[in-house]
Amino acid sequence: MSERSFLIKNGWLVSSKGTEQRDIRIANGVFIEIGEHLSAKPTEHVIDASGKYIFPGLIDTHVHFREPGLSYKATWLTESAAALAGGVTTVFDMPNTEPATLSPTLVKEKLALAKQNARCNYGVFLGISAANCQELSKFDLTDTDFVALTDDGLYFSGSGHLLADHPEALEAVFSQTDRIVALHSEDSALIEQNEKAFQEKYGQNIPFEAHAQIRSEEACVLATQRALQLAQKHDARLHILHLTTYKEALLFDKELSLLHKKQTCEVSIPHLYFSVEDYVKYGALIKYNPSIKSKADRLGLLKALNENHIDFITTDHSPHTLEEKQQVYMQSKSGGPTLQHLLPMLLSLYETGFLSLEKIVEKAAENPALFYGIQKRGFVKKGFHADLVIADLKKPHVVKNEDLFSKCGWSVFEGHTFSSTVEMTFINGQLAYHEGKIMDEVRGEQVSI
Ligand SMILES: [Zn+2]
Secondary structure: OOOOEEEEEEEEEEEOOEEEEEEEEEEOOEEEEEEOOOOOOOOEEEEEOOOOEEEEOEEEEEEOOOOOOOOOOOOHHHHHHHHHHOOEEEEEEOOOOOOOOOOHHHHHHHHHHHHHHOOOEEEEEEEOOOOOHHHHHHOOOOOOOEEEEEOOOOOOOOOOOOHHHOHHHHHHHHHHOOOOEEEOOOOHHHHHHHHHHHHHHHOOOOOHHHHHHHOOHHHHHHHHHHHHHHHHHHOOOEEEOOOOOHHHHOOOOOOOOHHHOOEEEEEEHHHHHOOHHHHHHHHHHHOOOOOOOOHHHHHHHHHHHHOOOOOEEEOOEOOOOHHHHOOOOOOOOOOOOOHHHHHHHHHHHHHOOOOOHHHHHHHHHHHHHHHHOOOOOOOOOOOOEOOEEEEEOOOOEEOOHHHOOOOOOOOOOOOOEEOOEEEEEEEOOEEEEEOOEEOOOOOOOEOOO
16 A cells, blocks of 8 residues: 555645645655646545645754664654654664664664664764774775764763864864764863852752753854864864854855855754743753753854754754653753654744745755765655655644654653644655554665765
8 A cells, every 4th residue: 555656736845946836746666747737647646735835854864763772762663753753754863872883883783773663764873982983994984884973972982071072083083084074062171160160059959041051152162163173174074963052153154055065064953942041941851962052042043044054954853761851950861852843843933934944945854965965865856765744834733742652752842732733754655654643564764875
């Protein structure tokens, strides 16, 4: 049943170039024809998308699916279901699993897990830490089984320090590879100093809004400036993950086209959506690293995204159990589940006038595909893999606990009403999600880069 061909009629098809009413024909996993007034063939299943919006499947190149090793809080099977419900058809998984993905062999093992269980398309990062950074060149770094290198979620060494704290190690990485190096950028020494000051003042009871001052603007800007200088020295492809400050965003070029930029950056959805005021309501639930910062930063990030200082949007979907989150400040784990609500969150930023529909597609589908060189995805184009989302922008939905797919079983949005609803998600031409239901038999594919 899932292998049938489809004709999607009369929907508003969004791309970075504009929004037009189009009919879309899908067969054999790909887009066959995109046009007007297409007539159905007898074998085709016709979907009436009148009044609905059609997006290329979103590509989220920053998720933490926690498997192998941490499957008590997330698995490829559960989190990829959340992806489909959030309009996401491709994810890239970060290396801080157990074991950490620190070699091409471990990349292959994770890909095997994904192949069996992922309900959406996928790619996997190769991790960098103190354990492997001086001898990366012993690996085949042209291997396209991994999408890029990153330290995200990994402590560089046992001390809690990050790769960004070690300029000599970062230089060693840059000198060994031309591949994209995606970096978590904060200065740990400054953060520790701030933590100490707050612990002296509050003891165990540090308020969560202090997170914005502890993991401060200064700590982010300092680390990003330092990393950029080194990347420029080596002419390296440095990508800064989840920017949280407007000051950092202004360090990145906005004129060059994405494919000509050597130093790039992304922003994650919590930092576009929340600001320091929201800690009062949500506390630990919106504790992320780097931290959610001021309202001026949130607005600045949205501006920088629109002006192309920032190249694309990710979720940094990073599930923890509620028990792991609801601890005192110093013990509460940073991160949270966001994948299931990515498109509704973006559409709420559209409704409030911060992002156009075209910008959403550019920054959450087209640019991640172009940047990582993902073949034939990110666009609704003839011959491309048929990854597509149909959303109703006039159909509100309330987030309920029992509808969550993430294994951790909670969302900061519980009880919240989003004014749009993801109705259908197709991957590789198969209907994989329909009105709250996952088609259990559908699996994604490893993307080609
Ligand atoms: Zn992350």
